[in-house]
Amino acid sequence: MSALAHYARLWLACARYSVVRTMMFRGDFIMWSLVELFWMGVNLAVIGVVYQHTDSIAGWGPWEMTLIVGTSMLVQRLLMGLFWTNLFEMGRNVRSGHFDFFLAQPGNPLFMVSTRKLDLDGFLNVPVAVAVIAYAAHRIGLDPTPAVIGAYALLVLLGLAIHYATLLIFISLVFWIQSARGIEGGYFGFNEFSRLPREALKGVAAVVMVYALPLVIVSNFPARTLIHGIEPLNIAWLAAAAALWLTVAVTVFNRGLRRYASASS
Amino acid sequence: MFAVLAKYRHVFLVGLQNNLVYRWNFAIRAGFSLLHLAFVFILWGAAYAGQTDIGGFDLRETLTYFVTVLILQFFISAMNEDYEVSEEIRNGLINQFLLKPVSYFGYRLTLFASARAVSGTLALVPILLALPLIAPHLSLPPLGWTWLAAVPALILSAFIQFTIAYCFGLLTFWFLEIQSFIILSLAVETILGGQVFPLDLLPAWLHDLSSYLPYYYMMYFPAAMLTGRITEPALAVQGLGMQLFWAVALFAICRLLWTRGLRRHTAVGG
Numbered sequence: 001m002s003a004l005a006h007y008a009r010l011w012l013a014c015a016r017y018s019v020v021r022t023m024m025f026r027g028d029f030i031m032w033s034l035v036e037l038f039w040m041g042v043n044l045a046v047i048g049v050v051y052q053h054t055d056s057i058a059g060w061g062p063w064e065m066t067l068i069v070g071t072s073m074l075v076q077r078l079l080m081g082l083f084w085t086n087l088f089e090m091g092r093n094v095r096s097g098h099f100d101f102f103l104a105q106p107g108n109p110l111f112m113v114s115t116r117k118l119d120l121d122g123f124l125n126v127p128v129a130v131a132v133i134a135y136a137a138h139r140i141g142l143d144p145t146p147a148v149i150g151a152y153a154l155l156v157l158l159g160l161a162i163h164y165a166t167l168l169i170f171i172s173l174v175f176w177i178q179s180a181r182g183i184e185g186g187y188f189g190f191n192e193f194s195r196l197p198r199e200a201l202k203g204v205a206a207v208v209m210v211y212a213l214p215l216v217i218v219s220n221f222p223a224r225t226l227i228h229g230i231e232p233l234n235i236a237w238l239a240a241a242a243a244l245w246l247t248v249a250v251t252v253f254n255r256g257l258r259r260y261a262s263a264s265s
Numbered sequence: 266m267f268a269v270l271a272k273y274r275h276v277f278l279v280g281l282q283n284n285l286v287y288r289w290n291f292a293i294r295a296g297f298s299l300l301h302l303a304f305v306f307i308l309w310g311a312a313y314a315g316q317t318d319i320g321g322f323d324l325r326e327t328l329t330y331f332v333t334v335l336i337l338q339f340f341i342s343a344m345n346e347d348y349e350v351s352e353e354i355r356n357g358l359i360n361q362f363l364l365k366p367v368s369y370f371g372y373r374l375t376l377f378a379s380a381r382a383v384s385g386t387l388a389l390v391p392i393l394l395a396l397p398l399i400a401p402h403l404s405l406p407p408l409g410w411t412w413l414a415a416v417p418a419l420i421l422s423a424f425i426q427f428t429i430a431y432c433f434g435l436l437t438f439w440f441l442e443i444q445s446f447i448i449l450s451l452a453v454e455t456i457l458g459g460q461v462f463p464l465d466l467l468p469a470w471l472h473d474l475s476s477y478l479p480y481y482y483m484m485y486f487p488a489a490m491l492t493g494r495i496t497e498p499a500l501a502v503q504g505l506g507m508q509l510f511w512a513v514a515l516f517a518i519c520r521l522l523w524t525r526g527l528r529r530h531t532a533v534g535g
Contacts, residue, residue: 031445038452053319058311189300200311
């Protein structure tokens, strides 16, 4: 319990530092908020253009599809707000040797690496993503109960854990290769599948992207919960996937850590 | 003249060596781009279910467009050039170019050419490996004048891509952090450059409007020429004219930013 309190205090100290730092660079904060907003607009524009030429994608209408994309955006905004900058910088720090700084800090290296900074611009767009989801739900005519909303929130958090694990696995490759330059793109490559309805994937693609890797279900299960109500099997499935992928990610990180030998440059 | 060429030939060769150090990063990046291709195939395959035509093109023609865009990205897109220019200004590495008979623009353009030679070649490896799987879903138009006209279009596209990245890099003279500008522009480019859907699927008024912007000529225009989406000679000539206009205009903006930026620049140390 005291360890938990210790880490909570560390996290709060880092969060306070991040807020103060963000307020020192307000122009930067506004620009990054706009960047995030624009990228969400890109995702919505794709749906808008595709549905101008078709009525349905794998049985999902435009607003159901917006629900999937909105959920995917929500999970990604949370990831951006909480972890993205930290893990992105880890890729650079391992190469430059600045990673030593995290090893010398009073806590678990993975915790210290993952939580040093908060990106408020990512958080600023969480309400925008929620608004997109709420509007899509309104257009479909949904009226979710508090229990359904609670289940939705739980699934989003499990999705966040899966996204974090995926990103950590990709960035941890920097322990083995020259640099993480371009590697982060792998995360975005995989993340694209979270904007697809599960029914659109057939054959090998379904086996890989639905069953082997939990990429599609991260957004589909929460969206399905809002539309069809709570499905316990889906919650259990996503929870098991989150536990599995977090274990894999932590193992890869720890293996990488053993290879780390600092740098002189 | 030959002395100048020899100078930049050496820069090109050094650039090749530098980029080959990161060969695995380019290869992995190209490998990951196949994921994007899989996403595109699944999304558009589902969108075409029950219909043979979207925007006047069948599924195979649309998929051919996306594969072409993917390949072109590795040959003509600016990737890290903006950040590299920014870093060199911030770290004072541009100081040496102020004292030597080397144009910084020419130096960076040569490095850009060498980087794309490496990234383009490496990107072909995973794409060639995936070709047996994707080839049955593609339909290239027969070789014709559009392929010939696509050559200058590709060169001008690469130049436009580079000059925009270079301009963003030069903003470092005024701003401490330029990454947000770059990613904001990338979002606009992703939409108006035709990277997430062919621009002919846009409403006509928006398509016409986009054809006046440089983004249209960064990727969509050469890809549309290569994949048979632009087939009228008049449109091709008009497009090449607009490309030339933007290439010259952006070069002029680069010159202006460089001249004005240097007035603010302070070279410190030896």
